[in-house]
Amino acid sequence: MQNKAHNPPKTKQKSIAELMGWLWRGYLRQHFGVLFIALFFMLIEGSTVGAISYMMKPMFDTVFVQGNSQALVWVSIIFLVVFTIRGLSGVVQKVLLSRISQLTAAHLRVDLLKRLIRQDASFHQTHPPGYLIQRIQSDVGSVNAVWRAIITGAGRDFISLIILLGVAINIDWRWTLVMLVGVPLAFLPIFSGQRYVRKKASQARDLGATLATRLDEIFHGIVPIKLNNLERYQTGRFEKHTGTFVRSEIRATFGTAAITGVIDVMAGLGFMGVLFLGGSEIIEGKKTVGEFMSFFTAIGLAFDPMRRLAAVSGTWQVAAAALERLKELMDAPILLASPAEPVAAPTGLPDVALTGVTLRYGEATVLDDLTLHAEAGKTTALVGASGAGKSSVFNVLTRLVDPQAGEVKISDVPVARMELESLRDLFSVVSQEALLFDETLRDNILLGRTDISDADLQPVLEAAHVSDFLSNLPDGLDTLVGPRGSALSGGQRQRVVIARALLRNTPILLLDEATSALDAQSEKIVQSALEKLAGGRTTLVIAHRLSTIQNADRIVVMDRGQVVDSGTHDELLARGGIYADLYRLQFQSGKEVIDRKGTAALAPHMPKVDGREPGILRRLAVRFLG
Structure with a gap:
């Protein structure tokens, strides 16, 4: 199948109502009670701004102009109370919003990982790790920051704006109309700016995912990069992508800033008109200085939340670009899932049968009407060219992929009818790529199990030959193995994986080139551990080195997705075919x-x-x- 790792599917633009509805129903609604309390304190904080502007009139007219010393005391006390209430309400609502935002982001990240981890191999071929990491970390962070800004804008800033405009209208409605004369002129540039920001933010999100993918590939391939002197080449490619990303981010920021800039120009026009009109009325004695200062303060303070609300409209476009991608990933169908009414997994020592199995990746056929049988309790080896379909046999057995035709059965039970978890509980897998996590050696063997004591673990460590090198580790079982087990040698990593498989104690064992990358000494140790592991199990082995499978009960020779020969080692030699x-x-x-x-x-x-x-x-x- 064609690998599209660096070209993930394009995201279709969704409406704001659809995106916000999804975010509200899935993640915000459950925090409605706390959100309501936060909005209440936003209302209080927003109201204090109106009180501050309103108090400018008595402060100027009664205290400063008339010189009333008694009024000075109560005006000062009122200002202290207003600012105290403003400060306390601001602290409460910020803490509550922070709690909601952090819980919501955590919930969204976990839900997204749960969804992505269930996707099949074809999905992960078109969505590389760096792309998905960018979605889970960066995009969720962007959405989290913006919805907080939206709620703050809809709460504190919107309330402040309404109250301040009320104060201004109360003083003089004509001045207010003159002040807002530029508002209609701002609609078109703001709308155009929002579309521009959405487009550039979407490009920046995709480029950010490309950068994350590139870094993931560089750090995972650091050894071949060094051996092939590719440092300059890889750095140059990353620098090129970074430059494109920076340009997109700057353009998105320009669009957001332009929206607030329009508000400032509108404010300038309004202030100019009010100064001409109000100034002439004050000179003529129709209005007091206190009234003008109260109005001027209210309008001046009103433009601050107005600018933030306009900025939110631009910032929302950035979040919408991220939210579209998150929703698309969450909506992606799970192609491989447990059946609605699963049957019980077989018990005892099972056999394995593939009958007429055909598997295609795109237009490439990797299994072609394949029929294969592995007897219970015996070892069946698969040999053949790279691309012959050996690993695909393992994939259809464990339902990492479903074939287009044919049937796969374990003890006469079709694997497609079993619950996925129950099916995969039948298998232990040891491959040439020993997957270890950046945790302790103990954690890598137990994999979350808490029912295993050190006494129970000891026989497993000895059988897998882990105890041979355990004393050389600084902290024994509690030694951190490093990213992908980099603190251990290849042979040591393989023995840890074998210990893990022994502990699982499953009836079917899959060995995929388990010793192919080891030196002779490590191979001998690992092969001994594998023989102990295979005892009493139905075992399927993929091998290129024929020395490791001479004692197999049955050897199956594959070519181009078909079985071309089978038998014991001696039978195949006597027959004189490809194996011989x-x-x-x-x-x-x-x-x-x-x-x-x-x-x-x-x-x-x-x-x-x-x-x-x-x-x-x-x-x-x-x-x-x-």
Whole structure:
């Protein structure tokens, strides 16, 4: 299937009502009680702004102009009370909003991870890790910050604006009309600015995801980058993407700032008109200085929340771009799920059967009408070229992917009819990529289990040969293994994974090139642990190195998604097919001549084998051994 990791699907623009409705129903509504209390204190805080502007009239007319010393005392006390109430209400509403916002963001992040972690492999091929990390961390953070700004704007700022305009109208409604004369002129540029911000913010969000993906690839591939002298190349690519991202962010910021700039221009026009009209009335004695100062303060304070409300409209476009992506990920269908009415998983030692299984990735067929049977309690090995379909057999068995045709059964129970969790509880998997987490060695073996004591764990550690190196670790089982187990060697990581599989104690064991990347000494130890692990289980093994599967009960040779031969090691040698050719090739002169990656390492003058030229054998080796 074509990998679109760096080109995730385009997001369709959704309406503000749809996005806010989704956010409210899913995450904000459950905090309605606390939100109501916060809005109440916002109302109080917003009202104090109106009281401050209103008190300007007695302060100027009664105290300053008339010189009333008694009025000075009560006016001063009122100002102290108003500012105290404003400060306390501001603290309460900020703490309450912070609580709601943090809980909401945490809830959204957890829900998003729950959804994404259930998606199948095809989804994760088109949505790389960096992209998803950006969505969970950055986009949720953006939405969280903006909805707080929206609620604050809708609460404190909107209330403040209404009260301040009420004070202004109470003093002189004509002055208020003159002050707001520029408002209609601001609608068109503000609307255009919002569309511009939405577009640029959307681009910035996608570019941010691209940067996160690039960093994820760089740090996961740091060793080959160094070995191939790619530091400058990778830095240059990252710098190019960063430059594009910076330009998009600056343009989005310009759009948001332009919206508030329009408000400032509108305010300037209004102030100019009021100064001409009000100033002439004060000179003529029709209005007092206190009335003008009260009006001027109310309008001056009103433009501050008006600017913030306008800024919120621009900032909301940034959040909308992030929220669209979050909602799209949450709405993405789960293609692989448990059936509505699952059947019970089989008990006892199961066999495994694939009948007429066809699996396609796009137009590429990886399993072609495949029929395969692995007997209960026995070891079945799969050999064949890279791309022959061996790993795909494991994938359809564990329902990492569903085939387009055919049936997969475990002890006559179709895997598609089992609950996913119950199905996967039947398997333990040991692969060439030993997945460890940046936690302690104990945590990596237990994987959250709390019912295992150190006494129960000890036999597992010994059987997996983990105890062989445990004493060399600074903190024993409590030693941190580092990112992806980087503090351990390859052989040590494999033994930890084997210990994990032993502890799971499942009836089916899947081994996928478990020793292919190890040196000879580590391979011997790991192979011994694997033999103990396979005892009493139905085991399927993928192997390129034929030395590891000679004792398998049955060896299945695959080519282009089909079974082309099968039998025991001796039967396949006697039959003289592909397996026999590969065996002779690997064990010329009593030693392996294929390196650990499965590529040909033949001498230039290798003698003929059964009349075949070395060139043919070399091509066979490359084809069937990777």
